[in-house]
Amino acid sequence: MNRLLAPAVTLAGVPAGLAVTGGNVDTVLTVVLAFWLAVLAFFAQAWSRTVLVLSLLIIAALRGGFFVGSGWVWPAGAAFVAVVLAGHLRFAAVAGGMALLYGVAWDGYIDHTHGGEWTLAHVGGEALLLAAVLAASAAFVSTRRWQHEMALRLEQDQHERELDARRRRAEERVGIARDLHDVVSHTLAVVGVHLNVALDSFDDDPDEARSSLRLAQDVRGKAMTDLKSLVDVLRDGGAPALAEPSEGLDGLERLAEQVRGAGLTVSLNEFGERAHVPAPVATAIYRVVQEALTNTVRHAGATRVAVTLRYAPASVVVDVQDDGHAPAQVVDGNGIAGMRERVAALGGALTAGAGRGGGFAVRATIPVERG
Structure with missing residues (x-):
């Protein structure tokens, strides 16, 4: 909640509400009530429960002194919202319920200015309004909590994807290392065999020696092509390599x-x-x-x-x-x-x-x- 929004709403809403409900007994005292409730609302973010209790006590005191003629909980609406936003929904419900019970007792048994129907209508209307305020505030808190959890999940998923990408790149380079080993070892073995054959037959069978040398050259040429392709892929740090050995x-x-x-x-x-x-x-x-x-x-x-x-x-x-x-x-x-x-x-x-x-x-x- 914006720090200045609650005081502003309270300062304007309390006189307007008392005027509409017929509770504006004395304009000066109405302004005084609105002023002090607005001052308390300014500190609601830091001390939400304390502000709510003090607000309800001020309202009860002015009602008991017949300085205002209506309202037991609704003038402290900003304080109720602050308490719910702070995560104390049960405290807000209990405090509001006690204030309403006190209002029923006062209007019904102490202040005989109004009858029972008036008391039930006004206190019941305040109860419905309080329930709506608490429900809306709780829904807002739940939505913000859900959004926060979703943001954390998305951040965690992104982190896991980055880790998975790094793992895959590491596995790809291991695969290239295997391919390099296979190409080099196979080439050296085959070329070695053909060179031995050429060496043994160099004097007795020159044709066979030349044929073996040609085969060794062909194997070497293919191996150089394979090695060049592997090294080119390995050199490109962002490119995917051969992730695993293939048939x-x-x-x-x-x-x-x-x-x-x-x-x-x-x-x-x-x-x-x-x-x-x-x-x-x-x-x-x-x-x-x-x-x-x-x-x-x-x-x-x-x-x-x-x-x-x-x-x-x-x-x-x-x-x-x-x-x-x-x-x-x-x-x-x-x-x-x-x-x-x-x-x-x-x-x-x-x-x-x-x-x-x-x-x-x-x-x-x-x-x-x-x-």
């Missing part, structure tokens, strides 16, 4: 079989030569196909899905098309966003949306760098 292109048929087991008809078509595809690109292809098929099984309501891979010297095109239901507007959830980021990390692009013949289509173009 690569050799696992596509097994992946298709798994989806067929879910009741879908899956066709896997490959055009071109896959041998020149580097390991990071092969991993990305596998993950794109895996996520696209997973989306088809979960969301599309499809019966058929076609996976088409086109290998070219400069790029690989991945096309996954089903006959299900494409959403009117595609939202980048975790799956599609993950595919898009994985492909973008390798310099490619991915689109997802309605297919040419209906259904949902995922299409990725990933460049292949030749070393």
Whole structure:
């Protein structure tokens, strides 16, 4: 509550209320009551319960001295609101109830100016007004508390998402480290075997030695391409890497079989030569196909899905098309966003949306760098 709002409302509302209810016995005393209640309301935020008790005592004193003719609790409305906002709803209800009981006793048994019907009407009206004020104030407190809790939850969720993103990036770099180890160790082992063969046959069979050296050179060239791709991804601190080891292109048929087991008809078509595809690109292809098929099984309501891979010297095109239901507007959830980021990390692009013949289509173009 604004610190000046409560005094201002009290200073203006008390004389107006007494005038409307016929309680303005003496204008000077009415102004005095409004003034002191406004002064107390100024301190209501700091000492809400004390202010409420003092306000009710002042009102009872002026009513008992017949200086004002109406009102037992409503002139202290600002104090009641302050008590509820401070978290003391029960105290406000008890204090208001006691003040109203005292008002019934005074008007009904001590002050015989008015009859019983007048007493019940005025005190009952004040009781309803007090209940409305307390209920509105409690609702406001509950709303503010709910908003605060929601803000804390959103902040906590954001913090957890940031921690999860950091964890994923750390896991991605561990995956790259594994890939680097596998590429280097495999390359050294294969090249070592071919060099030994070339060395042993150098004098007796020069042709075999040259063939072994060519194979070693080919393996070295592919390994350099794989290493360059991995290092490029690792160098980009914000780009997603290969989050976990993948089966690569050799696992596509097994992946298709798994989806067929879910009741879908899956066709896997490959055009071109896959041998020149580097390991990071092969991993990305596998993950794109895996996520696209997973989306088809979960969301599309499809019966058929076609996976088409086109290998070219400069790029690989991945096309996954089903006959299900494409959403009117595609939202980048975790799956599609993950595919898009994985492909973008390798310099490619991915689109997802309605297919040419209906259904949902995922299409990725990933460049292949030749070393």
